[in-house]
Amino acid sequence: MNNISTKLIHQGREQATASFSVNPPLVRASTTVFPDLASYKASYQGLAFETPRYGRSGTSTVMEFQSAMAAISNAESCIATSCGLTACLSVLAAYAKPGRQILIQRDVYGPVKAFADSELAQLGVEVEYFANEQELDSLIDNHTSLIYTEVPTSLTMKLIDIKKISAIAKSHQVPHACDATWGTPVFFDAHRFGINLAIHAATKYINGHSDVLLGAITGSYQDLQLVRDYCQLHGNYAAPDSCWLALRGLRTLSVRLARHQQNALYIASWLKAQPQVQQLLFPALPESPDYQLWQQLFSGAAGPFSIELVPCDDKQFERFINSLTLFGIGTSWGGFESLIMPAVPHHLRATTTQKHQKRLVRLHIGLEDKQDLCDDLQRAFKTLAK
Numbered sequence: 161m162n163n164i165s166t167k168l169i170h171q172g173r174e175q176a177t178a179s180f181s182v183n184p185p186l187v188r189a190s191t192t193v194f195p196d197l198a199s200y201k202a203s204y205q206g207l208a209f210e211t212p213r214y215g216r217s218g219t220s221t222v223m224e225f226q227s228a229m230a231a232i233s234n235a236e237s238c239i240a241t242s243c244g245l246t247a248c249l250s251v252l253a254a255y256a257k258p259g260r261q262i263l264i265q266r267d268v269y270g271p272v273k274a275f276a277d278s279e280l281a282q283l284g285v286e287v288e289y290f291a292n293e294q295e296l297d298s299l300i301d302n303h304t305s306l307i308y309t310e311v312p313t314s315l316t317m318k319l320i321d322i323k324k325i326s327a328i329a330k331s332h333q334v335p336h337a338c339d340a341t342w343g344t345p346v347f348f349d350a351h352r353f354g355i356n357l358a359i360h361a362a363t364k365y366i367n368g369h370s371d372v373l374l375g376a377i378t379g380s381y382q383d384l385q386l387v388r389d390y391c392q393l394h395g396n397y398a399a400p401d402s403c404w405l406a407l408r409g410l411r412t413l414s415v416r417l418a419r420h421q422q423n424a425l426y427i428a429s430w431l432k433a434q435p436q437v438q439q440l441l442f443p444a445l446p447e448s449p450d451y452q453l454w455q456q457l458f459s460g461a462a463g464p465f466s467i468e469l470v471p472c473d474d475k476q477f478e479r480f481i482n483s484l485t486l487f488g489i490g491t492s493w494g495g496f497e498s499l500i501m502p503a504v505p506h507h508l509r510a511t512t513t514q515k516h517q518k519r520l521v522r523l524h525i526g527l528e529d530k531q532d533l534c535d536d537l538q539r540a541f542k543t544l545a546k
């Protein structure tokens with residue numbers, strides 16, 4: 161069972177056989193009970209999040225989701241967390257030690273930067289940002305405890321050479337954690353590129369239906385150990401209901417992504433010819449400065465990308481957004497539906513400064529008919545011309 165499409169269908173269904181059903185049962189529990197004292201004791205000898213012992217350590221449903229995620233990621237293990245953000249922050253916090261340094265890629269997901277600048281700084285961790293492998297090389301030293309990247313970066317959609325980052329990390333024996341949410345394990349084989357800890361907001365494509373918050377971190381037992389300890393100490397656990405829904409989402413992940421990709425590429429190409437669009441930020445376009453890197457790292461393109469509109473005043477911009485009927489105005493992405501988000505909340509994503517009056521927006525291209533989506537955008541663009 162080497163192909164990921166097959167793994168997506170068959171992994172994480174171990175408990176299904178016992179219940180004579182296709183899907184494993186949803187097991188909700190705060191309390192786990194044991195047949196005898198020996199099995200109770202044995203449960204505490206196993207790893208947290210791998211052995212049922214108390215609800216916070218996961219039920220069989222959580223473990224099914226984790227084992228499916230590990231299998232599709234070609235990793236030994238996975239820890240599910242309450243949401244994508246807690247997955248990111250648990251990794252950072254687990255490797256945070258006073259007097260140590262954490263190196264973070266510029267333009268990462270805004271709340272990660274906010275956490276690094278406030279909480280990590282208060283813990284006495286030195287946080288530095290880098291834009292490329294040269295900057296990383298000049299910053300890394302023997303007090304670096306973690307390198308943290310994201311591919312592509314939120315909103316600005318920049319790619320960094322992950323293979324080179326991993327090589328630098330390895331030569332200094334520093335673990336490399338990467339937010340791999342955009343590509344998912346279907347389009348981005350994170351561990352093959354030397355990433356030690358791959359972080360996923362399973363909220364997005366993995367669940368895929370905009371009704372769950374969930375995170376996942378994959379890696380080897382050894383690389384995950386500090387994160388496991390941290391999550392256990394801090395009660396960061398994933399709800400069985402979320403894991404059950406995300407397992408259902410996994411079954412169609414590769415099919416959905418193929419359609420997201422087809423629609424996104426079609427609409428991005430169409431947008432290139434629209435006079436209201438000044439720039440497209442999408443590494444999967446041959447015109448993108450990151451196109452070659454994208455080809456090396458990814459086997460496909462997901463649905464979110466950003467566009468920069470021609471300068472317009474606030475009223476025109478509002479009219480444009482409000483006249484869209486198929487694109488919902490929303491912060492998330494990765495669901496079946498198309499979304500648009502004005503990428504202006506500097507307070508949230510303060511890593512990039514937006515030029516005056518230029519309007520950066522993020523689109524998430526959903527599973528609707530691609531021509532209907534173009535028509536919707538076309539209608540809205542007309543309001544910019546007025």
Ligand SMILES: Cc1ncc(COP(=O)(O)O)c(C=O)c1O
Pocket residue numbers: 243244245246248269310314339341342361362363364373374375491492
């Ligand atoms: C790249 C990336 N990582 C992490 C997260 C956080 O995920 P969640 O919303 O599940 O906390 C998001 C959410 O937008 C994201 O876009």
